[in-house]
Amino acid sequence: xxxxxxxxxxxxxxxxxxxxxxxxxxxxxxxxxxxxxxxxxxxxxxxxxxxxxxxxxxxxxxxxxxxxxxxxxxxxxxxxxxxxxxxxxxxxxxxxxxxxxxxxxxxxxxxxxxxxxxxxxxxxxxxxxxxxxxxxxxxxxxxxxxxxx
Amino acid sequence: xxxxxxxxxxxxxxxxxxxxxxxxxxxxxxxxxxxxxxxxxxxxxxxxxxxxxxxxxxxxxxxxxxxxxxxxxxxxxxxxxxxxxxxxxxxxxxxxxxxxxxxxxxxxxxxxxxxxxxxxxxxxxxxxxxxxxxxxxxxxxxxxxxxxxxxxxxxxxxxxxxxxxxxxxxxx
Numbered sequence: 300x301x302x303x304x305x306x307x308x309x310x311x312x313x314x315x316x317x318x319x320x321x322x323x324x325x326x327x328x329x330x331x332x333x334x335x336x337x338x339x340x341x342x343x344x345x346x347x348x349x350x351x352x353x354x355x356x357x358x359x360x361x362x363x364x365x366x367x368x369x370x371x372x373x374x375x376x377x378x379x380x381x382x383x384x385x386x387x388x389x390x391x392x393x394x395x396x397x398x399x400x401x402x403x404x405x406x407x408x409x410x411x412x413x414x415x416x417x418x419x420x421x422x423x424x425x426x427x428x429x430x431x432x433x434x435x436x437x438x439x440x441x442x443x444x445x446x447x448x
Numbered sequence: 449x450x451x452x453x454x455x456x457x458x459x460x461x462x463x464x465x466x467x468x469x470x471x472x473x474x475x476x477x478x479x480x481x482x483x484x485x486x487x488x489x490x491x492x493x494x495x496x497x498x499x500x501x502x503x504x505x506x507x508x509x510x511x512x513x514x515x516x517x518x519x520x521x522x523x524x525x526x527x528x529x530x531x532x533x534x535x536x537x538x539x540x541x542x543x544x545x546x547x548x549x550x551x552x553x554x555x556x557x558x559x560x561x562x563x564x565x566x567x568x569x570x571x572x573x574x575x576x577x578x579x580x581x582x583x584x585x586x587x588x589x590x591x592x593x594x595x596x597x598x599x600x601x602x603x604x605x606x607x608x609x610x611x612x613x614x615x616x617x618x619x620x
Contacts, residue, residue, distance in 0.1 A: 331525040333532055334549060347550050347587075347612070355551050356528050360496035360521040367497055377499065378512060380520045382558035383607075388551055415512040436554075443512070 301375045302445035303417035308407055312373065314365035314400040316428075319353060321394035327357040352391035358398070358434055359386070362425050365400045366438070376443035378416045386436035390427075397428040405437070416441035465538075467616035468588035473578055479530035479571040484518050486565035492522040505565075517562035523569070523605050524557070527594060530571050550612045552589060557607035561598065569596040569604060576608070586620070587612040 328337035332354035335342030343351035363380070370377045392398065403422045410418045419440045426432050486505065493502025497519035500507040508516040563569065577591040589610045596605040 327525075331529045333529075336549070347584075354525075354528065356521060356525045360492075360519075360525065363519065363521055364496045364498070367499060379499075379501070379517075380559060382556070383554060384557075385553065385555050386557070387553040413512070 300445065301373065303376075303407065303419070303442040304444070306375065306404060306407055306419055306442060308404050310404045312369050312402040312404075314369040314402065316397045316399040317361055317365060318397040319357075319361070319392060319394065321351065324351065324353045324357070324394055327360075328354050332356060348391040350391070350393050352393050353396075355388045355434075358388070358392050358425065359436075361398055362400060362423060362434060362436070365398070365425070366402060366421075366423065369400070369402065376445060378413075378441040378443045381410070381412075381418060381439040381441055384420075384437045384439065386434060388434055389432050392427065392433050396433075398425050398433065400425045410441065413441060414444075416443050418442075466613075467619075468578070468590065468613035469616045469619050471575065471578070471590060471613060473575050476572065476574045477534065479527070479534045479573055481568050481570040482526045482530060483568040484522075484526075484563055484565060486516065489516055489518045489522065489563075489565055492525075493519055496521060513562060515564060517564055518567075520559045520605075523559065523563055523596065524607075526569070527571050527596065527605075531573065550587075552583075552610040552612060554610075555608045557605075559605055561602050561604040563598070563604060568599045571596045579610075582615065582620070583612060586615055586617070588615045589613075 325338060328334070336346035336348050336352060337354050340351045367377065401424045404419060405422050406420045408418045408420070410416055419442050421438050421440065423438055424432050424435045490503050493499065501511045501513040501517055502519050503516070505516050572595050574593050575590055576593050579589045579591060581589055583589065590613045591608060591610050593608050594606065595603055598604050
């Protein structure tokens, strides 16, 4: 297992890819974001997005899924998310899009509020199959100190 | 039991139908409350945040979280759910009831305290700025500060978000 003191600023990770179906988009939208352009093709076509598209929060949640899976396969002891200092939705995500992420470790700092973990701040970009960035964000993550703490 | 509807004054019937130009900085709304069940925390966790502290109540006791907690973006998605349902009640006045929607970005999103099964969060929304910017010829930006408080009155979640609102074409 890799703990906070084993992590290195400047390290980069590339996540796996997740493909989003129309059913996935509708399911999330019905529960959390039932706005016409996330539920109905015609309404999507007429909207600012130009088509039925995923809720921005579903894209964020999928980013988290990609990040968690990547940290797991790299044995990094992720203990949660402290915050997202900034995030931009750049272009919409449509049914059939395949998303993957580029994660750059920017800084590693002590955590003032949790003594079991340190903080890792990452720059995360999620792109679609055409290599267009759909969201870009910074994420401050708790990484466990492990046994030595 | 009948669902309780908020009182519709002439003013608040149109909350979601107003032009950007008619939305005042300083306006404050309580979107509503949501109680997180263990089942929904686990469901969201399995799909989007498969860590044992989101998905496995037994195993989660042996983590620093001491039990399962809701994923951060689950807490955020419930903000969206309550906002949509609140705004939909106040969407009279335009054909499709909507002059705003698309989110542009988020700043300073912080999760201060864990949200555990049974916790009830109340979400608030305050308009804090209208940056002087025209987006794609017809949209303005409404910046809001959003917070969620649990049943112990602790602030557990907070962020700022920029959302597009349509500008009155007569004023452009």
